[in-house]
Amino acid sequence: MQLYLYMLFFVVLFLDEISRILGFNTPLVGVVPEVLSALALFLVAINLAMRKRFDIDVKYVMFFCAFGLMLFTGAVINQLDPMASIGGLRIYIKYLPFFLIPIVYPFTDEQLKKQLVFIGALLLLQLPLTLVQRFVLYGDGGSGDFVRGSFGTGSQLSIMLVCSIAVLISAYFRKMITAPVFLVMLFLFFLPTTINETKGTLVLLPLALGIPVFLFRKHISFAKIVGIACAGVLSVSLYGALYAYTQESFVGSTQTVFEFFTDSKKFLHYLAPRAAGYEVQEDRYGRLDRPMGAIEELSDDPVQLLIGLGIGSVTRARVEMFDGEQTTDDRLKALAVSSAPWLLLETGLLGALAWIVFFAMLFKDARYMNRQTGLDGVLGLAWAAVLPIFFLSLLYKHIVVVNALMYPFWLFTGHLVAVTYRRRRRDMVPPAFMDIDPIGVRGSSIGG
Numbered sequence: 381m382q383l384y385l386y387m388l389f390f391v392v393l394f395l396d397e398i399s400r401i402l403g404f405n406t407p408l409v410g411v412v413p414e415v416l417s418a419l420a421l422f423l424v425a426i427n428l429a430m431r432k433r434f435d436i437d438v439k440y441v442m443f444f445c446a447f448g449l450m451l452f453t454g455a456v457i458n459q460l461d462p463m464a465s466i467g468g469l470r471i472y473i474k475y476l477p478f479f480l481i482p483i484v485y486p487f488t489d490e491q492l493k494k495q496l497v498f499i500g501a502l503l504l505l506q507l508p509l510t511l512v513q514r515f516v517l518y519g520d521g522g523s524g525d526f527v528r529g530s531f532g533t534g535s536q537l538s539i540m541l542v543c544s545i546a547v548l549i550s551a552y553f554r555k556m557i558t559a560p561v562f563l564v565m566l567f568l569f570f571l572p573t574t575i576n577e578t579k580g581t582l583v584l585l586p587l588a589l590g591i592p593v594f595l596f597r598k599h600i601s602f603a604k605i606v607g608i609a610c611a612g613v614l615s616v617s618l619y620g621a622l623y624a625y626t627q628e629s630f631v632g633s634t635q636t637v638f639e640f641f642t643d644s645k646k647f648l649h650y651l652a653p654r655a656a657g658y659e660v661q662e663d664r665y666g667r668l669d670r671p672m673g674a675i676e677e678l679s680d681d682p683v684q685l686l687i688g689l690g691i692g693s694v695t696r697a698r699v700e701m702f703d704g705e706q707t708t709d710d711r712l713k714a715l716a717v718s719s720a721p722w723l724l725l726e727t728g729l730l731g732a733l734a735w736i737v738f739f740a741m742l743f744k745d746a747r748y749m750n751r752q753t754g755l756d757g758v759l760g761l762a763w764a765a766v767l768p769i770f771f772l773s774l775l776y777k778h779i780v781v782v783n784a785l786m787y788p789f790w791l792f793t794g795h796l797v798a799v800t801y802r803r804r805r806r807d808m809v810p811p812a813f814m815d816i817d818p819i820g821v822r823g824s825s826i827g828g
Contacts, residue, residue, distance in 0.1 A: 382494065385481075388478070390502065391412055395409060395413075420477035423477075424481060435484075454688055454726070463701055471695065475786050478794065499544075510529050531784055535580060543766045544569050546587075548562060559607075571618075574622040585616070588765050654673070674716075687727065687730060695722075712725060718776060719775075759796060
């Protein structure tokens with residue numbers, strides 16, 4: 381299982397970039413992760429048959445059943461083309477087998493540690509890649525949009541690295557790594573985000589640093605809290621300095637990133653020009669305008685407002701025959717470039733509400749898992765920050781279709797769900813019988 385997961389991590393993080401370099405960027409490349417998903421489903425079935433255990437709380441089973449029913453209802457009511465529905469369904473279900481792997485196959489601490497170290501090593505390779513892209517390959521292009529590492533865009537890279545920083549600080553708080561290692565790794569993970577001009581980094585980084593500090597404040601010294609605050613300030617300062625340097629050197633602009641955030645007109649024109657009353661082109665939407673625009677598009681029909689236009693209706697597939705029927709509508713195309721409006725358009729308000737509830741359940745379980753010792757506690761504390769980062773990123777980018785982000789996210793989220801279920805079951809067993817724990821769960825609670 382470990383070798384299989386290592387192969388998955390390498391494929392989703394580097395296969396697209398390798399294929400671009402070799403000039404082999406065909407639809408077949410995009411199918412490779414889905415082949416791995418099919419194999420993962422087979423492995424899940426084998427492990428379920430052998431171990432006869434399915435460690436998941438009933439609330440998650442109810443969520444997936446209810447969401448599946450909503451997708452089916454939306455497709456039927458909207459009378460969608462079956463091929464478009466299949467194309468849309470593939471996005472929703474291709475990550476599911478990796479969510480289920482930890483639920484039927486418990487990872488040991490050693491296995492989990494090796495997985496995190498392997499991903500960390502792959503992410504460290506992003507630094508030399510981004511430096512080459514910024515200063516060698518695309519230095520004459522001006523914009524930092526080409527600085528993406530092995531990811532599809534710079535913003536995808538930044539989201540992944542900021543989430544990795546949340547894991548890093550959680551490991552430091554749990555004394556899994558020393559302060560020097562933490563500071564060096566923080567610098568190496570953060571530096572690529574400073575040269576790709578992804579302004580969202582300055583919004584997401586405080587979540588990665590602040591949420592673990594807040595949740596673990598009773599178990600760390602005041603000196604550590606001050607140290608993390610200083611590290612955050614230095615990181616932001618480094619971001620601002622390098623942003624100013626790259627803007628002046630490659631674009632010829634003297635505007636700093638801090639001027640962008642403090643200039644209300646520029647900030648609102650970027651974030652929500654329609655809501656702020658600015659005159660913009662018909663297909664121009666700000667980050668926060670798009671969800672409201674999606675609701676406006678559906679509001680003429682109360683049924684569609686609730687269930688959306690149907691699964692796959694606005695999804696552009698790698699193969700044209702699976703394209704949604706609404707993918708040629710320019711207004712919908714302009715809205716569906718980030719995940720939140722895309723989910724609204726396809727699943728309506730009920731679908732959006734379902735995902736809000738899902739993230740809330742996960743956050744509650746992350747808080748519970750944070751009370752544990754060992755790597756499970758590290759992951760619980762980290763995921764309490766990763767979940768809000770992903771939730772905000774749904775407004776920022778179309779991350780649901782990004783394999784490099786979603787495969788690791790769903791795998792470790794499955795581990796979170798499975799561990800919290802097993803530990804709650806263990807906590808329900810009377811102390812006299814703890815030595816014959818039927819589910820064989822490791823670790824213990826540290827309280828708090």
